[in-house]
Amino acid sequence: MSATKRPLINAHRVDLTSLRILLAVAQTGSITQGAEQCHLALGAASTRMKELEQRLGVELLERHARGVRLTEAGQLVLDRARAIERELGRLQVELEDHQQGVTGHIRVIANVSSIATVLPNDLTAFLQSHPGIRIDLSEYTSREIQRMLADGQADIGVLAGPVTREDLESAAYYKDRLVIMLPRDAVPAHQKKMNIDQLLTQDLILSQEGGSISEWLADLARLKGQLLHVRVRAKGFDALSQLVAAGLGVTVLPEIVAKRFAKLLDLRILGLEGIQDQRLIAVSRRLGGSAQPAAQDLFAHLAGRLQG
Known part of the structure; x- marks a missing residue:
């Protein structure tokens, strides 16, 4: 039946x-x-x-x-x-904005690293040449960004790590360098670098699950047959830095961000040894996604950063 x-x-x-x-x-x-x-x-x-x-x-x-x-x-x-x-x-x-002369909206979702470093200036430069456009910018993890782009919840995404979905296209946006940030007296004054094996033995202060740096460290630990010693997870580079300053552990941040907080909180920065410390940040969009010219122009603007 x-x-x-x-x-x-x-x-x-x-x-x-x-x-x-x-x-x-x-x-x-x-x-x-x-x-x-x-x-x-x-x-x-x-x-x-x-x-x-x-x-x-x-x-x-x-x-x-x-x-x-x-x-x-x-x-x-x-x-x-x-x-x-x-x-x-x-x-x-959007209708209210249209009545006030705004000609288009672009929904951009980005990881915290790009929002804290280069993306704001690049968006400002774009808006100066496109005065009728409004951009809605929201922060998500790189893992979330791929899913949201594929679901049509945003026009453009900025994320770290490889773009693995076949329904997305991506282009190189910029490169950043990862460094270790730790309390000033945690290592000898002459030490300038820390190798990855030593880092994996430290009490780590990391961002939320799904963050690209957290996943990168987890992958490294898995390859070496080790477990991450995560003492605290927090959201936002400011929170991570304050926890390091309190002596709860060490963290890994983009160098531009680390320099900013190290100066503010009197912390040390060490380079990563024995591992590729540069990573590529990509700009991505859904294949066959937004047809509005402004979104296409913004994608080209961000994708052209490394060439410019």
């Missing part, structure tokens, strides 16, 4: 108001409070939730004495509803 097929969802019957109510209910854990947040009567909000479940053919909420919680299907719908809300917010901003 063949399995009963679920009827296809009619997307035209899923309205934005019901999705907004679902967002409010998920946030408050209560249909009553969700209705208040949306300025609706409880009965109207409850009816809309039941109708949404009927239209989608799944149960979205588990109702209990203390309120409601999302089912697995409800969480899937919630994630999509949040994405729709974000896109509508972007649309509103």
Whole structure:
């Protein structure tokens, strides 16, 4: 006997108001409070939730004495509803900008290294020659950037490490050099470098999982059959540097960033010995992605940096 097929969802019957109510209910854990947040009567909000479940053919909420919680299907719908809300917010901003003479938006996502070093000046130079363009810049890990570009969530990405997805194209953007930053008295004053084997024995202060430097060190440790001694993970180069200054361990940073914080916090910088310490930062986009000329111009502008 063949399995009963679920009827296809009619997307035209899923309205934005019901999705907004679902967002409010998920946030408050209560249909009553969700209705208040949306300025609706409880009965109207409850009816809309039941109708949404009927239209989608799944149960979205588990109702209990203390309120409601999302089912697995409800969480899937919630994630999509949040994405729709974000896109509508972007649309509103873009329409307002259009009325004020802005001719295009480019969504750029970049790793923290590029944002903390060369990318701001390069974007400034681009905007000076494209005054009608607005750029939305957000920070993500290099791993996240590849996925988001492939999903069409951004026009251009700046990331470290190889671009492994076949649905993305990339070009060299710039090169940076990685160095070790540590407390001033952690090693003898005459020492200028530290080899990778010695580094892997240190208490490390690293960025969040998925960061390119963290993954690079993890790959090196794996090749050598060792484990990383990660004492603290933190977000942001300033937090990493403050933790080093507190004596909790050592970290690895791009040289430009390390010099900035070493001067500010009186820390030492050592070169990496016995390993390639330069890495390539790439600019990437989805194959067949944004057709707007401004996004194509920005990609060419960043990709031409090494040649310029």
